Amino acid sequence: DGDDITEIENYVKANFNTRNQEYFGKAKGMNVIYVSLESFQTFMIDYKLNGQEVTPFLNRLVHDKNTFYFDNFFHQTGQGKTSDAEFMMENALFPLPQGAVFMTKAQNTYQALPAILKGQGYTSASFHGNYKSFWNREQMYKSLGYENFFDGEFYTMSDENTINYGMKDKPFFAESMPLLEGLQEPFYAKFISLSNHFPFPLDEEDVTFPAGDFGDTAVNQYFQTAHYMDEALQQFFEDLKAKGLYDRTVIVLYGDHYGISENHHKAMAKVLGTEITPFENAQLQRTPLYIHVPGTEGKIVHTYGGQVDIRPTVLHLLGIETNEYITFGSDLLAVDREQTVPFRNGDFVTKDFTFIKGVCYVNETGVEIDNRSCDSINEVVKTMLDLSDKVVYGDLLRFYHPSGFTPVDRTTLDYSKIDV
Numbered sequence: 001d002g003d004d005i006t007e008i009e010n011y012v013k014a015n016f017n018t019r020n021q022e023y024f025g026k027a028k029g030m031n032v033i034y035v036s037l038e039s040f041q042t043f044m045i046d047y048k049l050n051g052q053e054v055t056p057f058l059n060r061l062v063h064d065k066n067t068f069y070f071d072n073f074f075h076q077t078g079q080g081k082t083s084d085a086e087f088m089m090e091n092a093l094f095p096l097p098q099g100a101v102f103m104t105k106a107q108n109t110y111q112a113l114p115a116i117l118k119g120q121g122y123t124s125a126s127f128h129g130n131y132k133s134f135w136n137r138e139q140m141y142k143s144l145g146y147e148n149f150f151d152g153e154f155y156t157m158s159d160e161n162t163i164n165y166g167m168k169d170k171p172f173f174a175e176s177m178p179l180l181e182g183l184q185e186p187f188y189a190k191f192i193s194l195s196n197h198f199p200f201p202l203d204e205e206d207v208t209f210p211a212g213d214f215g216d217t218a219v220n221q222y223f224q225t226a227h228y229m230d231e232a233l234q235q236f237f238e239d240l241k242a243k244g245l246y247d248r249t250v251i252v253l254y255g256d257h258y259g260i261s262e263n264h265h266k267a268m269a270k271v272l273g274t275e276i277t278p279f280e281n282a283q284l285q286r287t288p289l290y291i292h293v294p295g296t297e298g299k300i301v302h303t304y305g306g307q308v309d310i311r312p313t314v315l316h317l318l319g320i321e322t323n324e325y326i327t328f329g330s331d332l333l334a335v336d337r338e339q340t341v342p343f344r345n346g347d348f349v350t351k352d353f354t355f356i357k358g359v360c361y362v363n364e365t366g367v368e369i370d371n372r373s374c375d376s377i378n379e380v381v382k383t384m385l386d387l388s389d390k391v392v393y394g395d396l397l398r399f400y401h402p403s404g405f406t407p408v409d410r411t412t413l414d415y416s417k418i419d420v
């Protein structure tokens with residue numbers, strides 16, 4: 001009830017209330033684009049297959065002068081996969097320990113990014129080349145406050161344009177451009193890519209990169225679909241430049257979750273030239289995060305963080321205060337932040353330690369040490385996950401009223417395509 005949310009409010013304000021004043025408001029009033037990079041893991045950055053870079057565009061972007069790149073960034077998804085990542089980005093809450101929050105808690109009250117930005121004059125839209133019932137997005141997006149949802153109905157879902165889960169990334173981004181241009185600025189737009197999805201199939205005409213040779217079809221093909229996605233993104237960036245949007249848009253690219261599961265460790269050992277121990281597997285949960293901010297000098301940031309930390313980071317760049325909102329994460333550009341990254345199963349990584357299935361490892365060496373080194377952080381992680389779960393299971397944001405925030409009215413939102 002109301003008492004519980006007050007306790008939680010006090011906890012998050014005491015623990016996550018930090019920022020970097022130097023960057024606060026640097027992107028004030030700019031458009032915001034998020035791109036979900038399907039199944040894209042950090043080990044792919046700068047990886048060379050037979051001497052050839054797999055993702056040359058994304059490799060270069062790491063060093064772009066207006067881009068912050070985070071090399072110790074981790075996904076924190078559970079069974080809800082892509083949708084769990086979306087949930088964290090927009091709510092700064094953890095997804096659920098079981099099932100997908102998009103499926104089971106879509107009718108909750110949220111104070112999510114699209115609704116927060118609406119209060120600052122932003123239009124919001126999600127773009128995805130699959131149909132709106134997938135992951136129950138149609139219902140959940142209404143609760144998150146999305147004004148537009150361009151799903152498969154808005155795309156040419158022909159045989160040539162689709163494979164696996166839906167639109168191929170190249171036609172997806174190409175067909176998205178006119179829809180994006182039709183939005184009133186400033187906009188908040190989210191693009192959910194699909195081509196780099198397990199088991200990573202490509203039509204022959206889309207193959208522009210050799211397959212790997214690691215004795216595992218999915219792993220071998222992962223290089224090809226990642227390369228295809230890289231080319232699609234490059235085209236998307238060029239289109240944004242051509243339309244004049246690039247210089248007034250913050251672009252956030254993030255890997256949604258791992259692509260190569262533990263079932264493929266034999267091949268992954270060959271890919272990386274090292275045995276995939278539980279410690280290594282935890283390190284492999286890194287996914288890339290890029291934040292491009294026009295006019296601001298970027299850098300490679302080594303802070304340890306996860307998807308739950310993105311919302312305060314982006315809001316602060318936009319010059320929007322986050323104290324008012326229940327936020328289980330902290331600004332990745334702040335220098336005094338706690339660098340604790342809970343995984344959804346209660347394991348965690350910090351800048352010093354990795355804690356997996358009850359075993360504590362030192363990051364620097366990967367060697368096990370006395371569990372007591374991880375004990376106090378373990379308690380913090382349990383508390384974070386537990387309090388966040390209380391918010392979601394108890395629908396506690398019903399009782400919370402951030403000042404200046406207009407609650408979402410689901411009944412005003414409708415995503416059906418109206419043919420004219």
Ligand code: GP9
Pocket residue numbers: 080081082083130134135165192194197
């Ligand atoms: C489908 C897309 C892929 O709409 O989000 O889902 P995933 O299996 O990665 O969660």
Ligand code: MN
Pocket residue numbers: 038039081082256257
């Ligand atoms: Mn996904």
